[in-house]
Structure formats: structure tokens, C-alpha cells
Amino acid sequence: MKEVRIHGRGGQGSVTMASILAISFFDDGKYCQAFPSFGSERTGAPVQAFARVSDTPIRTRHQIYNPDYIIVQDVTLINSVSVAKGLKDSGKLIINTEVDLKEIIKNFDNINESNIVLFPALKIAMKILGKPIVNTTLLGAFSAITGEVAIGSVKKEIEARFNSKLGKINADAAQAAYDYVKGGKIGF
């Protein structure tokens, strides 16, 4: 089983992201689970969402404390929330930012550079969507960085979630993010 924790702010679509990710895992032939942090959400407040993927049915219900992957939608959260808490030794912390790794790493103890992947999701989302909503872009990046889910499944489920025009450009954003990672333009 692999576990994913998403950190965002209310309104950024973290729960939507977790559910699209789960359904994409399902399209790849896996069992999946996605759930929010069950809070009373307020716009701008820190929120979490969780996703699990497994080859066998998932029964456990507890929140995710030792994720394989962590996705941070808003880099400013690293100042107020322990986003990297519990990350597995081999895990990846994917952060939406254009800030240098040297600066970012100062915010974390007990985590190696090799665990951190910085990705300019906002830049890509602004270019393709024209809006600072990065969840679908990050899903494309997640597919490319981790290899845990097929980009085709991610795009299919993004298109299924939104209306046709919105679905299409969000799927384009995911593809652009995927290509960006695969093009070797970000460091691992």
C-alpha cells in the first residue's frame, strides 16, 4: 500500500485532488481510498486530504501519519504546518514553488534534499488555466515524479470531474506538468 498526504488551504481543491487521484488509481486497476481531514473547512485555512492505493482491498480508516508521498499546494504552509511530518525515508515531498531548494530545505529538519521535489505548479497553472489553482497541475506532476499513476488515468478523471471546457484545460495543465517533469526541467 502507498499513502499520499496533501496539504493545501481551504479553497485550493485538496479534497478534489485526493478524490481524482484515488479514482485514477482505480482506473489503473488498483484499490483506492481518499478522504479529507474531516475539519470544518474555511477558505484559506490549512487543510489536509489523504489518498491510499493498494493491490488489495483497503480496510483501515486512520489518517495518514507516515506517507510515501506528500504534496504541498501552497509553499507558505511550510512556515506554519509540519508538512513533512512522518514522511517515509524513501518518500517524496512535492512542493509547489519556484524558490530554490537551498532556501526551502532550511525549513525542514531530518529530511534530505533527495526527498524533496520542487515543482513550479503555479507558473504552469497560470500559463494554461490563467488561474492560481494548482491541484490538477500537481496531479500531472505527481504522475511523472512518482510513476504511481498513469497520466492517461489522471487526465481522464480530471475531464470527468469538470465540465467539458474546464475539464479539457485542466487535463492540458496536468499533461503540461507531466511533460515538464519528464523533460528533465526539474531537479530530483
Place this chain on the structure above:
Amino acid sequence: MKKVLEGSMAISDSIRMAEPKVISAYPITPQTHIVEHLSQMVADGDLKAEYIMVESEHSAASVVLGASACGVRTYTATAAQGLLYMEEVIYNIAGMRLPVVITVANRAVSAPISIWNDMQDSMALRDSGAIQLVAENNQEAYDMHIQAYKIAENPDVMLPVIVCVDGFVLTHTFEVVDTIDHIEKVREYLPPLNMQYKLDVNDPFSFGTIAEPSVYLEARYNLSTAINNSKSIIINAANEYKEMFGKYEGALIDPYKMDDADTVIVAMGSVLGTIKDVVDELRESGKKIGILKVRSFRPFPADEIVNALKNIKNAIIIEKAVSLGKGGILSCEIRDALYQRKVYSVNVNGYILGLGGRDITPKNIYDLIMKAEKEENIDGEFFGLNNEMLNKVF
């Protein structure tokens, strides 16, 4: 067809398949998504039902009471304070022998205010005469609602059925649910409601009239007999469902790895999933441990539970509700059932966990098992307390 559905979507889709004619509800977290989906289905014409907006849960329950008395299939859903506000009407629904199906998206009750999950709300309806079934996962929540109508509408039952679904933990979780493809098969399983007694202007009849002391005792006896006798109907509903749809999640109870077990954990609802993972790990290390799932809380399957537990050493009861001034609720009932049947050999320890949405982790379950096996006569001990918080005023 297998799909990834949020629990609330699975429940609303299951209700769509059961084709109620009247739905009435007042939104309350974490039930809201369920009734939003149903409202959308009615608006889109995907469900031919009357969706009646109301100003409170008391009215929602009253609407389904009235509609059900007219002989049509009805549905409502609520949680926490909403259920408590419905309580007076639900006693009437049960007393009038009306087959209403009610989803409770289990949530803690105030005060202090908590929107999060536990089972205190449905426990308050324990003695109402409503049948209470508890779902372990979203597949079971889907299947259980269709079974609920089958049970409620059986001429020998004619009682409301409350389907308990852990709020957020199930209602807001996306997971794989195998849904029924053809509504015709559901219609075959669940034939149209045909009530012997109903409100009809051409054949006037009254429900819930005054019962003088000369008849009230008998009326309550009949109600008591009906819910006690519903055990066999619940078993049949689960077995017929299995035959027709290939899904079975237990009937009154469901044992898991209990064959040679010395220690058995007894629990209800979504926490069973986490417990199963822990038990599997302990089994791998050679520990003789199993689980007894209680699927029907009312009627309480006392005989079945005693039969399942009578030869074990330790019964560990895990519950997400408390009878204040007494202790555990499920553990009290299990102890009573064992004592009544002169089974004195089982060490029964009951613990209260996860109130108000406190996360229950595999480590919590493991620690609890290790502790419980060394203890005796624990009746509703709060497990996992943070001592630093105990002296605060909320």
C-alpha cells in the same frame, strides 16, 4: 459495476435504486451530501420522488411519517442534534409501525460542539423501537440500505430502520463500491410497498390514537415482539441479497477469524476495518485473536453473540459511545447476555474510544489489546485520554 464513490454518493445511489416516493430532510453535517445528491437526482428526473424541503429535522421526520402512513416508501437522513430533534417523531413512527428508512451519518452530540464522528447519536434512539443496523464500509452502506427497506416493509416487521453510517469516516470517504447495474433486480428483491393499513380517504383509518391503560401495555408488547422477531427477517434479507447480488457482510453478527480464538474484539461500524488489519498482523505472529462484528444493534442478537463468545477467554468491547453515569453500552449488553445465559467464564472488558472524531490508529488498537488481556471488569473505560486536557473547562 465497480466505481469509486464517496460514501454519501453510494448511499444516495442505493436509495435511488430503492425508489422511495417521498424524501424529506434537513441538512446537517455530515449527512448533507447524501440529501444534496438525492435532491439533485429528483431535480434531474433520475429519481421520481417528491423531495420535500422542511425547516427542521422534526418536520422532516413528521413528513416521512405522514407520507409513510399513506402507504408510500419514504426516506430521510440526519445526524447528531438533528437525530435528537427527530427522536420524538421516531418513537411515533415506530409506534405506528411505519417502515421508514433513516440514515444516521453518525456524529457526536453537543456540548461541546463536535461535527465529528462517534455513535452517541444513534445510541440515544436505542429504545425507540427502530431497528438499528451498522455499516462497516461503503459497500455495506450501499447494500444495507436496500436490505433496510426489505426488512422494514416485511408485514411481520413494519418498523423504521435506522442505518448507521459513520459520519465523515464513511460518508466523506471515496472508495471502491460495487453498485447494482439493473434496477429491475432491485425491484425483484424489493417489491412495491403494500401496506395492510394506511391512510385512505375512501377507507378512513387512524394511526397513533390514544391507547388507554387497558390496551397500551399490549400495544408496546406487540411492538417489542415485532422488533424481537425481526431477527429472522434481517437474516433472510441478508441471505436473499447474497443470492441475488452476491454480496454478504453478515446478518445480525459477522465473525472474523474466530475459529480457535482466545481473545475476540467486539465492535460496530467503520472501526472494524482498522481492527481487521491489526488482527491479521497479530494472527501472522501466532496470536489466537478474532473479531465479532455486531451488525444489528437493535434487535440485539444476544443469543448469537453468546454462542459466538461462550468459549473464548477475553472479549474486548470497543465502542464509540458512552452511557453517562453507567459506562459502556455495547459492553453492558454483552455482559448481560452472557450472565443471563449463565456464561461466567468470559473476561469482558469494555472501552470507549474515538469520541468526537478522535482518530483510532492501528497502534491504539494494538495497545488496547495488550492492555485489555491483563485487565478484568473494565466497564466503559475511556481509552487514549490526554491527561493535560482533563482539567480544562469546555
